[in-house]
Amino acid sequence: MSNAREKKHAKKMRNQPANVTLSSGFTAVDERGTKHHNGNEKSFQYQKQESCSGTPQHQQPKLTHVPSESCANEQPSKGQCKGEKGKGQAGWRGGHQGAAREIPKYITASTFAQARAAEINAMLKAVTQKSSNSLVFQTLPRHMRRRAMSHNVKRLPRRLREIAQKEAEKTEHHKKEYSKNKCRKARRCHLNLLLEFNRRQKKNVWLETHIWHAKRFHMVKKWGYCLGESPTIKSYRASYRAMTKHCLLQDLSYYCCLELNGKEEEILKALSRMCSIDTGLTFAAVHCLSGKRQGSLVLYRADKYPEEMLGPITFIWKPEDGTSTTPINRKLWLWTHPTLKQDILTELKIVCQCVQPPEATAFIPEVALTSHEEKIHIKQTENCKKRKRDDEEKNTNPVKKIVGDGTRNPFQPYSWTSSATGIVVSDLTMEMNRYRLIGPLSHSILTEALKTASVYTEVEDAETVLHSWWVETCKKPDSVSVHHRQEAIFELLGGIASPAEIPAGTILGLTVGDPRINLPQKKSKALLNIEKFQDNEKVRQLRLEGVPVECAHSFIWDQDICKSVTENKISEKELNQMRSELMVPGSQLNLGHRESKIPILLIQQPGKVTGEDRLGWGSGWDILLPKGWGMAFWIPFIYRGARVGGLKEGRIHSRYKGAPSIPDDFPDCPAGMLFAIEQENNLLEKYKRHPPAKRPNYVKHGTLSPFRCPWEQLTQDWESRITAQTESPISPHSSANGKSDSGRKKLCVVESEQEQKHETLKDKPEEAAEMMDTHSPDAAVTVDLKETGVCGNECGGTRAPFCVLRSRKLLKWLAAWCLPVGRRNQAAFRASRMHQPELTKATCLSILHEYPRFLVWVSLSLLKKGNPELHTMICIPSKDDFLHLNEDRLYCGPQESRHNDPFKAKARKQKEKRKTEKQQKPEGGVAPGPAGELHCTRACAEGAPGLWPGPLPDVTGHCSRTLLGFVTQGDFSLAAGCGEALGFVSLTGLLEMLSSQPADQRGLVLLRTPASLQYRFARIIIDI
């Protein structure tokens, strides 16, 4: 019997009851013999027929299908009762007639009947049981199928209905319970919908624009939020165009705000431990400290610079009130990415010496209030129905919607006070909305969408009670004049063509009216208004000096005001009601004094400031709103023609700006490490989904780690390379500079020790990765967290495996050195003024001594063809490559020769070995050698052919061109019209390369994508 037939038979027999042995053809001969011995078929055939007709008709096809063969075999007359089917087998049956001829002389009725009864039972059972796992209507031939058969049983042929009914009931059982409880109408009623929404955002927080996004975006659950990844419509080029020529809107409300409240000197003293002047301006920069500008910097663990980076932040100081001269408490807002928040927050608490959370009620009433508020929110969501009745009695507006962070535990403190320094650190996550407008039209959109709030002059009636804070403000002439000045500056903005014309990080506070009031009837497009353009002294002042400090003041800093603004928002429903009651439909709604006044803060984002190309590209405004007002501002912006982007557009924006994106491009901070591990897993999984023939064999391409950048090993390898290089030529002249040599040797010893340590460290992530394969993803992530945590701690004890160079002085030197001589005449002039040393061996060595194992953030632009992608390798070109490049203008780059894959051959050998063992096994039964087994499992665990198993060899020297670094973001750049990439290179390697390259071709490197053998020329640029 052939294999296929055997399988078919096995399948057929699978669902048969155990007491009936059905046989096919020839195996049944002897069985049949015994059966016929006690068989008086005639008498029982009738019974059988009865049973056949008794069971519903629809079973017939199955009956004929499964047992027909055997039936026909053992009971020749059975065929007759089934009519046609039997006739079809007539010839077949005829062959066996001879066996049936010998009729038994006698039978025992009872045993015979018993046997038959059992058989019939079994058959009935077999008939009612389904043999396949398809639904009934799926077994129908195509021409009998009807639309919506699975929903409506009556569309099926009548004979199948009963079974289909049963099936439908079964599947109903599997469905979720809630759908049964409530009808659709009930489910969709506003209250229940809100309940459902609140339940769904318990785990991953929704932004206020979530529902808007969910209808139009691919949503991802990231960093504890539900965020829009990219629009579902095709929009790659359109969103680029929006950033360049129009306006792109982004919801950045997931960014976290941390507030520090305390004396200025205390805050500065505490924070100065976390940052360094080496990396640029710090919190104490004059213009930032006054509250006029936004600052940005990179935080480090206290006193650990340049190691143990925590993450990049932006910060704003609340402007001082000019009125009081005594030193009062100042406020500082730090805006961080959610992945970095926890690390930064814990470090802030340590630095500010606030370990104990304050008693929520005693210390700061405002925060306590909000926590109370949160509690109420949650309660309300829990028993909405009850509250509804209560509310009617109380006549208050029920707040059902979770505004702000729904996941926050109300009992968990989010404000910490230090008794020693008096600083209060509080977590304002989700207390504000932050939108980002990118592009030159953002000015016109802002000025069209927002109208500054009207000032109350005389009235104070019942309507203004809700906005008592604004009434108070309007009574003070100072505040009113500030408001008018802000208004004037805001109006001026409409006459400036691009946000890049205003000083970077300018802050403008504003109080605006309800933006929903003057919503246009239709989606329109805000355009630059030429009438607003005026080239007078005021515009000039704004362009040169930015916004004066007084105008940076905003009421959004005051939590009480924000809270009242959030609470007193007129709901959409009420607004629409009022609109419908207008005398002239479609005319402008005039709320008079009931109109809300919303404090907002506008922050200019400078766009691309470094480098020479595309200056000011991607500049725009960030707008901060109090919570609850998200959608009220979102829709007006969109109605003015802003295109919306998601996370992907954000990454494109940062790539074209040449800025590192968070957390992808911060490999030395904990969040970045975690991201790298996650990314590796995702890519590996994706890779494994393809069969080996349909995926690149990375071993053959000479790509050691296509899914992850081995920064540690890269820096280590370069270090050992340099030490080896310097050792050999210097040793003969050891007498000349023996001192430094011995010193270096000592260093070497230390380093080798460290290397060992690092190797032990390095193994850990691998273990983690291996564990990940076995565990569920969630468990794996937690394991990872622990692992990295352990790693971080251990590194804290010794030295970080690698750091990213952020010292501005050194980066400036490098930037000048990277330029080729021809282009350097300007730069050289500048450099000489900056007392910059020339690139020599001595300076290199001194730098390397000071900064071993550092990475440098570089941008690369391809000279000719080529499209860099993630984890593209940056390599050093050889002398021949330069020769070729000089000779041939169209020379694209060298080719890497194909590597051979020793693992594949080994794996094949293993396989063969196993095969032979398998064959030998029945005879000898020898177990395979433990070593071979181990290797096998190792190879299997590594995932397989095409990837380098086990620890990596020397990464720098693996290919024909020496490896310098890796690309972390790269693609064809629509802005530059050629491939552009951003990545890190080893500082050691970079200096080595620059000092060995000819002066006119300095800064040229080769790029090679992981799945290609072709190298492409690119130029390294260090923007600073």
Added chain:
Amino acid sequence: MAENGELWGAGEAELDPVEYTLRKRLPHRLPRRPNDIYVNMKTDFKAQLARCQKLLEGGGGGRGQGGCPEIYIHGLGLAINRAINIALQLQAGSFGALQVAANTSTVELVDELEPENNNREPLTRTRNNSAIHIRVFRVTPK
């Protein structure tokens, strides 16, 4: 958009580059009409010339049947030469159908000086650069 091909002026001698980083800002711009062409030094000369021709002839565009009766070519700093060149080329290639009229002006440019030191305020400096605005218009041949 014009390329600021200026060299370092003499007026900044008193500023120490160790303490300040220079950031050039974009020149102040008026909103752009469809018949404005800003010449730069980065785009290929031929491409810029072709763009002007296309605008004047109106062949390629969807809506412009007759093309613009006049276009304005703006050049700033180093790009002045090129702007003049483009205008003259257009005129020479038109067999007398096009005339040019040039205007010169001075554009105020803003440089931002970012301090390297916490104690210093960021400064802005203005400098002037020459610009040319050439109007290329169609005349009816006699």
